[in-house]
Amino acid sequence: MTQCQGNDKDRFYEGCGREGPVRCIFLSEFHPEAGPKIVCQVPTNYISKDTFESVSVYIIPKAQLQRSMLTVTVLGFKILGFPVRIDDKNYKRNAYYFNLCFVCDAWARTVQYESVVRKLSDYLVAMEVESKFLSSQQDHNVENARLPKILCQVMQDLNSHKMCTLTEGTMTTHLKVVRILQDPPPVFDHHVPIFTESPDLFQAEQWDLTTQKVLPYIDGFNHVAKIAAEADVENNLVKACLQNLVYYGVVSMIHIFQYSNIYATTPKLRRLAEDRRLQEECYPVGNVEKPDPQSTTPQSFNGLLSMDEYCCQYSLTTQKLEELIDREPNIVVIYK
Numbered sequence: 001m002t003q004c005q006g007n008d009k010d011r012f013y014e015g016c017g018r019e020g021p022v023r024c025i026f027l028s029e030f031h032p033e034a035g036p037k038i039v040c041q042v043p044t045n046y047i048s049k050d051t052f053e054s055v056s057v058y059i060i061p062k063a064q065l066q067r068s069m070l071t072v073t074v075l076g077f078k079i080l081g082f083p084v085r086i087d088d089k090n091y092k093r094n095a096y097y098f099n100l101c102f103v104c105d106a107w108a109r110t111v112q113y114e115s116v117v118r119k120l121s122d123y124l125v126a127m128e129v130e131s132k133f134l135s136s137q138q139d140h141n142v143e144n145a146r147l148p149k150i151l152c153q154v155m156q157d158l159n160s161h162k163m164c165t166l167t168e169g170t171m172t173t174h175l176k177v178v179r180i181l182q183d184p185p186p187v188f189d190h191h192v193p194i195f196t197e198s199p200d201l202f203q204a205e206q207w208d209l210t211t212q213k214v215l216p217y218i219d220g221f222n223h224v225a226k227i228a229a230e231a232d233v234e235n236n237l238v239k240a241c242l243q244n245l246v247y248y249g250v251v252s253m254i255h256i257f258q259y260s261n262i263y264a265t266t267p268k269l270r271r272l273a274e275d276r277r278l279q280e281e282c283y284p285v286g287n288v289e290k291p292d293p294q295s296t297t298p299q300s301f302n303g304l305l306s307m308d309e310y311c312c313q314y315s316l317t318t319q320k321l322e323e324l325i326d327r328e329p330n331i332v333v334i335y336k
Helices: 049-061 111-131 135-139 148-159 209-217 222-232 234-249 267-274 278-287 307-314 318-327
Strands: 024-031 034-041 068-072 077-080 084-087 095-105 163-168 169-175 191-195 251-253
Touching: 024 049, 024 148, 034 049, 034 148, 034 318, 049 077, 049 169, 084 111, 095 111, 111 163, 111 169, 148 163, 148 169, 163 278, 191 222, 191 234, 209 222, 209 234, 234 251, 234 318, 267 278
Parallel strands: none
Antiparallel strands: 024 034, 024 095, 068 077, 077 095, 084 095, 163 169, 191 251
């Protein structure tokens, strides 16, 4: 189990938007005599009894909050749960209350785990209804029970592979962590869209009709208002279309470049000399690969050399020469 590094609290803070691993999974239930309690958790004793008791009213809440996604931040932990009540006269008090909870670091973004917690809880409900899988854990040594192994498998698989498949008897469920992106910022008339992915990677059938009309006018120079005019598409539709492309990472928005403006660096430029990560992000953008000298010699195609002679003089294979000719639109091959 990977433990949180000591300097995480210095680097991350609640609301920073960074995702973190699942640190612990525990199952709590309402005992008819002892009240709310943790009956199983992996790793063992990760959430202390004192910590649990301080938030137990939110872990096993009132009826109004049953089957609602609840997130509680306490003492450096963020606890994500989905409390459930199963009504049955065979239970004491005619109901069985439980809550399967994921525990993450307090700074971590946890919205991507909500669907997993809900689906895993429903899976446990189905097993409880069918075979009293959860309530029967009370009557056996929890160390020898099946539940701790299931929770351990879920935590390890989600942290390592972002997905997990559980099979218990005849029941199977598939869990997957789906990253939920934040809403993109609003798009304005003066914004200029630029592609972050090659448009050749996408098929026309992937896009709606509005997007198909807008894409040809995205060239890194046209601003939103100009694209709307040239594509003959209503302005608000173009903005909605571009906002959707920003959400999926196809385009990014920059401000319009005006030659009448004066562009100057800010004091933040000094970060480039100190921030290693920023350097790594800037390097691919500013790095210009040196062109192959063999591909920049169109002047040597003077019509005096045959292809065989050219290959011998410049130490090229026939295939390499043909590729060079194909890349140079101004070269014409004359056959004798």
